[in-house]
Amino acid sequence: MEPTQSPPPTSPHSRPDLPIGLIDVWMRPLARFLEIEAASGVLLVACACVALVLANSPLEHVFHSIWEFPIGFSLGPFSMIFPLHHWINDGLMVIFFFVVGLELKREFVLGELRDPHKAALPLAAALGGMIAPAAIYLSLQLGEPGERGWGIPMATDIAFVVGVMALMGSRVPHGLRITLLTLAIADDIGAVIVIAIGYSDGISGGALAAAAVGFGVCFVFRRIGVRAIPVYVLLGIGIWLAVHSSGVHPTVAGVLLGLMTPTGAWIKERSFRDLLRDVVSHLQGERKAYLPQDQHAVLRQVSIASRESVPPLERLETGLHPWVAFGVMPVFALANAGVRIEVSQLLHPVEVAVAVGLVLGKPLGIVVFGWIFVRAGLARLPEGVSWLAMLGGGFLAGIGFTMALFIAGLALDGALLDAAKIGILSGSLVAGIAGFLILYLFLPEPTGGPEPAPLAVGEGENL
Numbered sequence: 001m002e003p004t005q006s007p008p009p010t011s012p013h014s015r016p017d018l019p020i021g022l023i024d025v026w027m028r029p030l031a032r033f034l035e036i037e038a039a040s041g042v043l044l045v046a047c048a049c050v051a052l053v054l055a056n057s058p059l060e061h062v063f064h065s066i067w068e069f070p071i072g073f074s075l076g077p078f079s080m081i082f083p084l085h086h087w088i089n090d091g092l093m094v095i096f097f098f099v100v101g102l103e104l105k106r107e108f109v110l111g112e113l114r115d116p117h118k119a120a121l122p123l124a125a126a127l128g129g130m131i132a133p134a135a136i137y138l139s140l141q142l143g144e145p146g147e148r149g150w151g152i153p154m155a156t157d158i159a160f161v162v163g164v165m166a167l168m169g170s171r172v173p174h175g176l177r178i179t180l181l182t183l184a185i186a187d188d189i190g191a192v193i194v195i196a197i198g199y200s201d202g203i204s205g206g207a208l209a210a211a212a213v214g215f216g217v218c219f220v221f222r223r224i225g226v227r228a229i230p231v232y233v234l235l236g237i238g239i240w241l242a243v244h245s246s247g248v249h250p251t252v253a254g255v256l257l258g259l260m261t262p263t264g265a266w267i268k269e270r271s272f273r274d275l276l277r278d279v280v281s282h283l284q285g286e287r288k289a290y291l292p293q294d295q296h297a298v299l300r301q302v303s304i305a306s307r308e309s310v311p312p313l314e315r316l317e318t319g320l321h322p323w324v325a326f327g328v329m330p331v332f333a334l335a336n337a338g339v340r341i342e343v344s345q346l347l348h349p350v351e352v353a354v355a356v357g358l359v360l361g362k363p364l365g366i367v368v369f370g371w372i373f374v375r376a377g378l379a380r381l382p383e384g385v386s387w388l389a390m391l392g393g394g395f396l397a398g399i400g401f402t403m404a405l406f407i408a409g410l411a412l413d414g415a416l417l418d419a420a421k422i423g424i425l426s427g428s429l430v431a432g433i434a435g436f437l438i439l440y441l442f443l444p445e446p447t448g449g450p451e452p453a454p455l456a457v458g459e460g461e462n463l
Contacts, residue, residue, distance in 0.1 A: 040325035041163025044401065047333035048425070055338035067335050088335045089409055092328050094240055094254040096402075099324045100188050101258015102317040107185050109263045119186075120379035121370055122179050125390075126186035128369025129397055130154040130194075133361030137353045146350035149411040149420055151194040153357025153427070155403030158184040159325065160428070161396045164436055171443050173389060175382025180393045183366070191403050192255050199410040200248045207246035211253065214239035218260060227266060227308065229316075232257075249410065261316060266308040276302065329402060336405045339421040346426075350416050354423025358404070359431045363394030392438035398431025400424060 054063040067088075072081030082090075107113040113123075133153035141147045161180055165172045218235050226232075236257055243253040279302055307315070367390055373379040381390070401424065408420040 039163075040329060041157075041159040043326060043330050044157075044159055044333050047330040048337040048401070051334050051336075051338035052341070052425075055340050060340060063338060085335055088332055089406065090244065090250050091240075093332060093406065094251050095320065096324050096328050096332070097192070097251040097254035098236075098258045099317060099320050100192070101255040102261055102313055102320075103185060103258075104189060104255070105259050105261060105263060105313055106317065107182065111182070111185075113182065113186070117379075119182065120373060121381070122182035123186050124373040124379060125179070125366040125370040125394075126183045126190065128365030128367075129156065129183065129187065129362050129394070130190045130365070132365025132368070133357035136361040137357040140349065140353040140356065144349060146353065146412060146416050146420070149350060149354070149408060149416070151191075151198055151407045151411060152354050152404050152420055152424065153361055153398075153400060154187070154194060155191045155400045155407060156184045156187045156362070156397045157399050157401040157403060157428070158188075159329065160399040160401055160432065164396055164399070164432055167436070168440055168443075172439060173382070173384040173443070175385045176389050176393050179382055179385065179390075180396065183393075183397060187397070188403070191407065192252060195249050195407065195410065196252045199407065203247040204245060207242050208248065211239050211242035211246060214242060215256065215260070218257070222260070222262060225266075227312075251406075261313045263311050263313045265311045267305050269309060271305075271309075332402065332405075336409060337401075337421065337425070339418045339425075341422060346422065348415075348419035348422070350412070350419040351423035351426070354404075354408075354420050355427035355430070358398040358400050358424070358427035359395075359434070362398035362400075362431065363391055363435075366394035366397060367391055388442055389439065392435045392442070395431050395435030395438060398435070399428045401428050404428070 051063075054060065057063075067085035068083045070081050071084055071087060072079070074081065104113075113119045134150045137150050137153055138147070141149065158181070161184055165177060165180070214235055218232060218239075221231065221235075236253075239253050239257065240250050244250040367387065370379070370390060371387070374381060381387070404424045405421065408417060408424065412420050
């Protein structure tokens with residue numbers, strides 16, 4: 001008797017169909033987000049180092065002249081000619097902020113921020129982590145030329161925080177991972193508010209009205225079922241032009257467009273499954289009933305249905321996030337991290353204020369505000385997370401690279417901007433090392449059982 005052959009790998013019986021719960025569907029984008037952010041952090045470090053080396057080399061003039069090269073177009077009296085640096089910070093970074101808006105929308109609808117009880121601690125910690133650094137900076141710079149840079153040490157860079165946690169693997173408690181990630185996302189909300197209110201000048205009512213009309217058209221198109229992404233891209237460009245002319249920083253438009261993105265699929269899973277079953281039965285048993293052009297139309301319908309069965313938010317975030325992490329942010333780092341380091345600037349008042357705000361203000365505000373909310377019964381520490389772990393996480397939140405450089409470019413210029421950049425780089429480095437050492441030296445090593453993947457997000461009951 002010949003042995004029975006096992007089914008081929010493509011057979012539906014080659015492996016059991018495991019049940020998939022809603023929590024698995026919700027957490028899959030988060031797991032992918034963490035993986036991309038960890039790798040992106042390494043690339044950002046490399047780009048920052050390249051920019052620093054070039055800015056302190058004989059090629060300094062050539063390096064800086066690249067970013068000052070004028071690019072744009074003119075149509076009669078309308079002109080959009082700006083340095084390359086401006087197009088990166090005010091144009092390319094809009095895509096970054098659009099993805100930030102998508103991440104915020106996902107957290108509000110599907111993530112930790114949808115539950116006030118679970119979000120209380122990271123929201124309180126994020127609030128303290130913004131107030132304390134700004135207060136420390138202002139205490140050192142109030143009335144001085146660098147006073148306008150108070151928003152610089154308020155920001156946290158998610159990519160670097162996730163990257164450092166990835167280095168420590170399962171030593172970092174799952175609850176601390178989720179708390180820090182939620183804190184960093186809430187921090188982004190604060191950064192967007194700071195940019196919109198604190199660093200917008202000369203507001204033009206007419207341009208803002210034009211932008212509002214653009215947002216209204218987007219809303220109407222969404223309600224009537226317009227699904228073509230190119231239509232929204234054109235509307236987004238129009239909105240960007242209006243906001244750019246209004247005096248409000250145009251990256252705010254990216255966040256708002258991200259928040260407007262639908263989280264529900266146009267075609268529900270059951271409808272898509274029924275469509276596939278009907279098409280497969282026809283193609284297998286009644287193929288002759290189709291003319292070639294009919295088969296093409298049916299397959300095209302399946303293609304559209306498969307795309308529209310994925311929520312637009314998930315589809316856009318999945319598609320854009322790698323481009324932002326490995327394209328937009330590294331280019332931004334190259335254009336903004338290059339600063340010539342002079343010995344005289346190492347103790348510049350602005351550099352000291354930024355560094356102290358990041359290194360001391362972030363952990364102080366996060367721990368103190370978190371402790372107040374826990375003592376008041378408004379929040380609780382996640383399981384397995386101690387206040388020492390929160391302190392280590394607070395230092396990691398002091399890594400403020402991308403958003404801090406962005407705000408610095410809005411707030412300061414000239415020698416003050418160079419000093420702020422040095423403060424950001426030095427403060428982020430010290431804060432990151434301090435957070436890593438606290439978590440690595442004082443958190444117990446996991447014992448027993450298989451070690452989970454460093455970037456796993458854990459089980460649903462812990463969320």
